Amino acid sequence: MKDIYLDNNATTKVDPAVVDVMIPYFLEQYGNPSSIHRFAEGVARGLKQARQQVQALIGCEHDSEIIFTSCGTESNSTAILSAIKAQPNKKEIITTVVEHPAILNLCEYLEKEGYTIHRMPVDKAGRLNLDAYQKLLSDEVAIVSVMWANNETGTIFPVAKMAEMANAAGVMFHTDAVQAVGKIPMMLQDTKIDMLSLSGHKLHAPKGVGVLYLRRGTRYRPLLRGGHQERGRRAGTENTASIVGLGKACELALNFIEYENTNVKAMRDRLEQGITAQIPHCFITGDMYNRLPNTTDIAFEYIEGESILMLLNKAGIAASSGSACTSGSLEPSHVMRAMDIPYTAAHGTIRFSLSRYNSMAEVEEVIKVMPEIVARLRKLSPYWDGDGPVTNPEQAFAPTYA
Amino acid sequence: MWDYSDKVKEHFFNPKNAGAVADANATGEVGSISCGDALRLTLKVDDDTEVILEAGFQTFGCGSAIASSSVLTEIIKGMTLDEALKVTNQDIAEQLEGLPPEKMHCSVMGREALQAAIANYRGEVWKDDHEEGALVCKCFAIDAVMIEEMVWANKLRTVEDVTNFTKAGGGCAACHEDIEAILEKVLAEKGEKFDPAAAPVAKPEPIAAVKAPLTNLQRIKKIEQVLESLRPSLMADGGDVELVEVIGNTAYVNMTGACSGCQMAAMTIAGIQQRLMEIMGEFIKVVPATEMAKLHNIEVA
Numbered sequence: 083m084k085d086i087y088l089d090n091n092a093t094t095k096v097d098p099a100v101v102d103v104m105i106p107y108f109l110e111q112y113g114n115p116s117s118i119h120r121f122a123e124g125v126a127r128g129l130k131q132a133r134q135q136v137q138a139l140i141g142c143e144h145d146s147e148i149i150f151t152s153c154g155t156e157s158n159s160t161a162i163l164s165a166i167k168a169q170p171n172k173k174e175i176i177t178t179v180v181e182h183p184a185i186l187n188l189c190e191y192l193e194k195e196g197y198t199i200h201r202m203p204v205d206k207a208g209r210l211n212l213d214a215y216q217k218l219l220s221d222e223v224a225i226v227s228v229m230w231a232n233n234e235t236g237t238i239f240p241v242a243k244m245a246e247m248a249n250a251a252g253v254m255f256h257t258d259a260v261q262a263v264g265k266i267p268m269m270l271q272d273t274k275i276d277m278l279s280l281s282g283h284k285l286h287a288p289k290g291v292g293v294l295y296l297r298r299g300t301r302y303r304p305l306l307r308g309g310h311q312e313r314g315r316r317a318g319t320e321n322t323a324s325i326v327g328l329g330k331a332c333e334l335a336l337n338f339i340e341y342e343n344t345n346v347k348a349m350r351d352r353l354e355q356g357i358t359a360q361i362p363h364c365f366i367t368g369d370m371y372n373r374l375p376n377t378t379d380i381a382f383e384y385i386e387g388e389s390i391l392m393l394l395n396k397a398g399i400a401a402s403s404g405s406a407c408t409s410g411s412l413e414p415s416h417v418m419r420a421m422d423i424p425y426t427a428a429h430g431t432i433r434f435s436l437s438r439y440n441s442m443a444e445v446e447e448v449i450k451v452m453p454e455i456v457a458r459l460r461k462l463s464p465y466w467d468g469d470g471p472v473t474n475p476e477q478a479f480a481p482t483y484a
Numbered sequence: 485m486w487d488y489s490d491k492v493k494e495h496f497f498n499p500k501n502a503g504a505v506a507d508a509n510a511t512g513e514v515g516s517i518s519c520g521d522a523l524r525l526t527l528k529v530d531d532d533t534e535v536i537l538e539a540g541f542q543t544f545g546c547g548s549a550i551a552s553s554s555v556l557t558e559i560i561k562g563m564t565l566d567e568a569l570k571v572t573n574q575d576i577a578e579q580l581e582g583l584p585p586e587k588m589h590c591s592v593m594g595r596e597a598l599q600a601a602i603a604n605y606r607g608e609v610w611k612d613d614h615e616e617g618a619l620v621c622k623c624f625a626i627d628a629v630m631i632e633e634m635v636w637a638n639k640l641r642t643v644e645d646v647t648n649f650t651k652a653g654g655g656c657a658a659c660h661e662d663i664e665a666i667l668e669k670v671l672a673e674k675g676e677k678f679d680p681a682a683a684p685v686a687k688p689e690p691i692a693a694v695k696a697p698l699t700n701l702q703r704i705k706k707i708e709q710v711l712e713s714l715r716p717s718l719m720a721d722g723g724d725v726e727l728v729e730v731i732g733n734t735a736y737v738n739m740t741g742a743c744s745g746c747q748m749a750a751m752t753i754a755g756i757q758q759r760l761m762e763i764m765g766e767f768i769k770v771v772p773a774t775e776m777a778k779l780h781n782i783e784v785a
Contacts, residue, residue, distance in 0.1 A: 386520055388546035392496060406520040407546035407587075414520060429520035429544075462502050462550060464513070464524040464542035481513040481522045482600060482612050 085398040086444045090284075091233050091261060091377060091435035092402055097286040097334055100327045104288070107323035115320055116309075125322050132329025136293055139332040140278065141269030149294045149312045150325050154260040154281030155184040157294040158227070160305040160316070161256040161277040162188055165225035166197070167303040169254075172224035174198045176253075178210060178239070179420045181229050185258055186416070189227075198222075208237040208368045208421050215244065219251035226255045230262035230278075234404055234417045234433055235368025236377030238262070242273045249274035254300065260284050260292075264335035265342055265374050276300045282324065286437070287331035291324035338438050346436050347375035349445045353434055354378040356449035361456050363471060367423060367431060376436045379404070381418075381427040382456050384465040384475065390432055393455040399448055404431040426465060426475065488547060489581035495551035500558050505540040512600030512610070515593055519616070521545040523553050525597040527560075529605055534565045541597075548580075548587040555579045556594040565602050571595060585625035589616060620662045623655025628666060635670045637719045641682040643667070648684070649716070694765050703764070704730050710763050711737075714756060725756065728773040733766065736773040 087095070106124075113122030115129060133145040142148070151157045162175065162185070177189055179201045189199045200218045202210055210228075219226075226248045231238045245255040256277040262268070263278075264285035270278065278295040282288060296302055296315070308317030335342075354366055363383040382390060387403025394401055404415030406429060413419065418428035434448070460466040465475040472478040488496075508526035515522030522545065528538040539561050541553035556576055560568045573591035577583045583591060596612065603610035617629030634640060634649045643663045647654040653663050668678040691709055698706060704727075711725055718724055723741040730736070739752065757770040 384544065386545050386549075389496070389550060392493075392547045396497065405546065407549075413518060425517045425520070426544075429517075462499065462542060463544050464522065465544060479513060479522070479524060481515040481517070481524070482596075482610065 083398065083444070083447055085400065086440070086447060087400050088434040088436055088440065088444075088448065089400045089402050090437040091236075091433065093283045093289065094286045094437055095439060096283075096288050096327070097331060099334060100287055100330045103330045104323040104327040107326055111322075115322060116311075128326045128329075129320060129322065132325045132332075135329035135332045136280075139268075139336045140263060140280070140295060141271055142295055142297075143271040144298055146313065147296055147298055149296055149316050150320060150328075151292040151294055151316055152290055152321065153292045154182075154258070154279050154284075155292075156305070157279035157281075157292045158182075158184045158256075158258055159188055160294050161279060162192075162225055162227055163305055164277075164301075164303045165254050165256070166192070168301040169224045172222055174200065174220070174222045174224065176200045176202065176215070176218050176223055176226040176228075178202045178204065178228055180204055180208065180232055180234075180417045181227070182233060182258060182260075185227055185229070202228075204420050206421050206423075207370070208232060208235050208417070209372075210239060210244075212240070212244070212247070216247060219248060219253055221252065223251075223253045226253055228255075228257055230257045230259035231266070231374050231377075232368065232417060233261045234415060234431075235379045235421075236261070236374035236435075237368040238266070238372050238374065241275065245274040245276070261374060261377075264332070264339070265376055267339055267343075270295060270297075282328040282331060285331050285335050287328040288324050291321055291328045293328070341438055343375045346438060346440070349440055349442055350376055350378050350434075350436055352442065353436075353445045353448060354380060356445070357452050360449070360453045364456070365427070367418065367421060377433065378435075379431055379433045381423060382430040382432065383427045384430070384463045384471055385456065385459040386429045387431055389459050390430065390455060393458065394432075394451075397451045397455070399451065402433045402435075404433070405429040486548070486584050486587065488551075488584075491555075491579070491581040492548055492551040492583065495554040495580065496547045499541075499550055499554040501538075501540050501554065501561075502542075503540050504542055505538045508538075508540070510601040510605035512597040512602070512604055514596045514600050514612070515545070516616075517544070519589075521549045521590060521593055523549065523593055523597045525553070525556070525601045527601050527605065529565065536560050536563055536565070536568060545590065545593075546587075548583055548590040549593065551580055552576050552583075552590040552594040553597075556598060560598060565605065568598060569602060571598060585622050586619055588625050620666070621650075621652035621655065621659045624651040626650050626652035628662075631663065631666050632670055634716070635667060638685060638716050640685055641667070641671070641678075642680065642684055645685045691763055693763050706764065707735055707760060707768075710760050711756070714759060718752070723752075725752075729776060734769045734771055735760065736771055736776050738773045 111124045113125055115122055115125040133148045136148050137145045175189060175197055177185055193199050204210055228239050228241055228244055230241050241257045248255040254276050257275055258279045260279060260281040263280040276297045280293045282291040304315050306317045311317055311320055357380060358364055365381055367379045367381055387405030388407040391403050404418045406414050414428035418431055464479040465471055505526040505528050508528055510527040510529050512525045524542045526540045527536050530537055539557035541557055543550050543553040559571055573595040576591040576594045600610040617627040620626055620628050620631060631646055631650055631652055638649055640646055643653055643660050646652055646663050653660055671678045691713055708727055711727055726738040728736045728738055753770050760768045
């Protein structure tokens with residue numbers, strides 16, 4: 083069997099139809115969209131069309147609310163830094179403990195600059211407490227930034243509701259939606275979301291292109307000043323080929339959104355059912371009943387994630403893990419810690435994230451090899467004895483900290 | 485994914501000596517479950533010869549942790565305990581044809597499990613002698629705890645100082661922002677302010693090797709000078725060394741602070757001896773001052 087790619091929350095394959103529409107912008111229509119000659123003739127039109135394709139996918143009111151950027155991280159930084167520059171007297175930011183580092187590390191930096199960062203905790207299923215959120219909203223808050231869906235567990239936050247609460251309190255609302263766009267339907271014009279970040283490479287467009295959605299009328303300060311590109315809101319020559327590719331990818335995502343929520347979801351459900359039915363001492367993390375249709379994050383107790391990934395890789399299967407070792411850090415994923423998943427399970431979490439390119443046959447193959455991989459590593463584990471964990475694992479094996 | 489050597493992959497995919505040794509008489513358990521690496525090493529030691537007859541490992545950890553455990557058991561089988569104690573983490577890493585800097589701690593864990601197991605066999609209590617922090621300098625594998633300790637011990641003030649004393653930041657320089665953050669933090673704790681333009685702390689002067697024969701007094705002064713140059717790194721670990729007496733080619737020292745009673749004292753003394761011989765150009769034996777009383781009937785303070 084060909085290699086199986088189940089790491090679509092990390093990045094995706096560029097759809098061949100996307101590649102096709104991009105190529106003329108490298109070889110023929112390579113003019114600068116600002117130029118007045120035949121090499122640039124179709125380029126402005128191509129950008130306009132891409133803007134409308136993005137608009138259709140996220141359901142915003144105007145295509146001029148779409149600002150093309152270089153990536154999701156740039157969109158996130160632009161949104162938060164814009165909000166604090168535009169409102170210099172407001173010195174608080176509300177976010178969550180489970181955001182992507184693109185938000186968390188920026189907030190940590192701003193904290194050093196004197197900002198107060200409210201990082202909302204989550205419960206064991208990765209959910210927020212909206213009463214606590216209500217209490218944090220005040221005139222001091224410059225912006226709320228909450229992810230639409232979590233990249234590790236797929237857990238969906240009630241961002242539409244939270245944006246309304248922020249709006250009622252007069253607070254700007256941004257959502258990092260890089261994992262949600264293209265996987266779940268959205269209609270931004272019916273919400274109070276002021277800013278939204280999305281990233282091309284998460285939905286079968288190339289890497290190096292993103293979008294900041296900016297609701298018309300939202301106070302804004304650009305991150306990059308210079309030329310008049312993107313109506314002066316993001317200077318720098320447009321990445322024309324990638325923008326056109328992103329437009330096409332958004333059109334395809336809209337066409338496939340039902341497929342994503344039926345067929346892809348069915349594959350995901352079969353995968354986690356097949357694995358949890360066969361393997362003892364494993365469990366699904368996050369909010370089981372409110373998740374992205376393509377994501378499952380399974381904790382395999384008493385073994386470590388990088389080892390699992392290496393054996394999966396040998397079997398031709400690509401996935402990812404929340405273990406410390408896969409990132410070279412000293413702690414397992416902050417998302418797992420935030421949900422209070424014990425260390426013996428947090429290090430053994432494996433995220434499988436599917437796409438429309440996967441098949442049920444691939445899912446069955448993963449279900450077939452997974453029990454052997456887990457059993458093999460448990461045989462090496464000091465927490466495991468024969469057919470089950472040792473009695474009182476945490477007491478039976480309590481190593482000296484080294 | 486990490487760039488693991490073929491040897492690491494070989495030991496990961498086909499680990500040697502996996503599982504506990506059935507009738508083990510030495511066990512070492514080290515690691516940290518919060519970091520995601522923990523190892524139990526079991527040995528069967530011949531009570532007469534102290535030769536390690538069998539070694540087995542059980543590891544909760546990543547690819548390189550399992551590979552380090554596996555290769556460790558291969559290295560030590562057939563060694564006497566004293567030989568095994570000389571195995572360093574570099575030996576383990578070398579056998580694996582190298583480890584990524586972020587993964588060097590896996591080889592350290594292997595060495596520590598071995599020390600813990602031998603201590604267990606000998607009825608001693610093994611104490612961990614270092615704390616591991618987040619990796620800051622990836623070029624030289626220097627972590628935050630090490631940098632903080634050196635900043636404290638040597639009153640370092642600038643990134644350049646940190647590089648001179650620890651090597652951290654001396655490669656690609658990408659970690660300079662992190663080093664500045666550590667300096668800011670430590671200096672704030674000392675009630676000082678970080679100033680990137682501060683004059684660098686004097687770089688430790690290289691000590692000239694001895695060429696001509698020395699008088700007794702010169703010789704003792706020179707030995708003192710070498711010990712002085714080693715002091716900062718000992719103090720970084722909370723210890724210190726004091727020269728008590730020099731008789732012939734034997735230097736008697738007191739290991740104080742955290743060094744006293746530390747399992748690593750023997751290794752530290754060996755390191756001091758090595759450094760002394762390099763500078764003095766003669767054979768010098770470094771011996772704990774407690775040994776003096778036995779030999780010379782001298783009262784030691």
